[in-house]
Amino acid sequence: MTTTARTRFAGRTALVTGAGSGIGRAVALAFAAEGAQVVVAGRRPEPLAETVRLMEEQGAKALAVSTDVSRAADAAALVRAAVDRFGSLDVAVNNAGVFRGGQPLADLPEDDWHAQLAVNVTGVHLGLQAQIRQMRTQPAGGAIVNVSSNFGLHTTSAGAAAYAATKAAVTTLSRGAALDHIGDGVRINVVSPGATATSMSLRPGETEEDRADRAQAGLPLGRISTTGEIAAAVLYLASDDAASIVGTDLVVDSGGSL
Numbered sequence: 001m002t003t004t005a006r007t008r009f010a011g012r013t014a015l016v017t018g019a020g021s022g023i024g025r026a027v028a029l030a031f032a033a034e035g036a037q038v039v040v041a042g043r044r045p046e047p048l049a050e051t052v053r054l055m056e057e058q059g060a061k062a063l064a065v066s067t068d069v070s071r072a073a074d075a076a077a078l079v080r081a082a083v084d085r086f087g088s089l090d091v092a093v094n095n096a097g098v099f100r101g102g103q104p105l106a107d108l109p110e111d112d113w114h115a116q117l118a119v120n121v122t123g124v125h126l127g128l129q130a131q132i133r134q135m136r137t138q139p140a141g142g143a144i145v146n147v148s149s150n151f152g153l154h155t156t157s158a159g160a161a162a163y164a165a166t167k168a169a170v171t172t173l174s175r176g177a178a179l180d181h182i183g184d185g186v187r188i189n190v191v192s193p194g195a196t197a198t199s200m201s202l203r204p205g206e207t208e209e210d211r212a213d214r215a216q217a218g219l220p221l222g223r224i225s226t227t228g229e230i231a232a233a234v235l236y237l238a239s240d241d242a243a244s245i246v247g248t249d250l251v252v253d254s255g256g257s258l
Contacts, residue, residue, distance in 0.1 A: 008035070008235070009239070010035030011035065014028075014038050015040075016028045016041070017067065017069055017093065017123070017127065018147075019048060019095070020044055020046075022199070022227060023198060023231070024042070025040075025054075028051055030232070030235050032060035039062070039078070039082040039085070040055075040065070041069070041096070042066070043066065044066070048064035048066070063081065063082070063085050072130075079131055079133075089142060092142070092143075094127040094146045094147065097149075097167075098116055100162070101161075102204070103159055104161075116162055117166060120169075121169045121173070124146050125173060132184065136185060144188045144238075145188075147191055147234070148167045148190050149194075150256055153167075153168045154257035174247070174249075179246075190248065191252060193230045193253060194254055195224040195254070196225045197225070219255060219256050224254060229252060
C-alpha cells in the first residue's frame with residue numbers, strides 16, 4: 001500500500017502555543033509534516049528548541065519564541081514575530097494550559113486558582129485578540145483552534161472543579177469569538193481532549209502501565225488518546241477540509257464524557 005504525503009498547509013504559517021512538549025509538540029510536528037512553516041511558543045526555551053530541531057529534521061522552517069501567554073504584550077509580540085519571519089499568520093493553535101488541582105475546591109490555594117485563570121482563560125483571550133487582529137487584515141483570513149478539555153462543558157472529576165471551569169470558559173469564549181469574527185474571514189473552533197498520553201494524565205505515583213489499566217477499565221474505548229490523534233483533530237479543524245465548520249467543540253476523549 002502506497003501512502004501519499006499530505007500538504008494541506010503548504011506555504012502557510014502556523015503558530016502553536018504550549019509547543020514544548022505533549023499535545024503542543026505533536027501539533028507543531030503535524031503541521032510541519034504537512035508543509036507549514038511553524039512558530040512555536042512557550043515559557044521555557046529549551047523544550048521549544050527541541051521541537052524546532054525535530055521540525056527542521058523534517059525539512060520544515062520553524063521559529064521558537066519564548067512567550068508568557070497571560071501577557072498581552074507577549075501575545076502581540078508573538079504574532080509580530082510570526083509575520084515578520086514568514087509574512088503571514090494563517091493558523092493559530094492556542095494550546096498552552098496548566099492544571100492545578102487534585103484537592104477539593106474548598107482546599108484549592110488561591111494562587112492555583114489565579115494561575116489557571118491566567119493561562120487557560122486570559123491566555124486564550126489575549127491570543128485570540130492578537131491573532132484575529134492580524135488575520136482580519138489578510139485577504140485569506142485565517143483559522144484558529146483553541147485546545148480546551150472534556151473537563152468543563154462535557155464532564156468533570158473530583159479535584160478538578162477550577163480547571164474544569166477554566167476549560168468551559170475556553171469553549172464559551174471561542175464560540176462567541178467565532179460568531180464575532182467569521183465575517184472577518186477568521187474561522188474559530190475548539191478541540192477538547194480527554195486523557196491523552198502525556199504526563200498531565202498520570203495521577204500522582206502512577207506509571208504508564210497503571211494508567212493503561214485504568215483506561216481499560218474506565219473508558220468506553222478502553223484506552224487513552226495518543227497525542228497524534230489530538231493533533232489530527234486540530235489539523236482537520238484548521239484545514240480547508242473543515243471550511244464550513246465554525247464555533248464547534250470537537251471532543252476527542254475515548255468516549256470518556258459519554
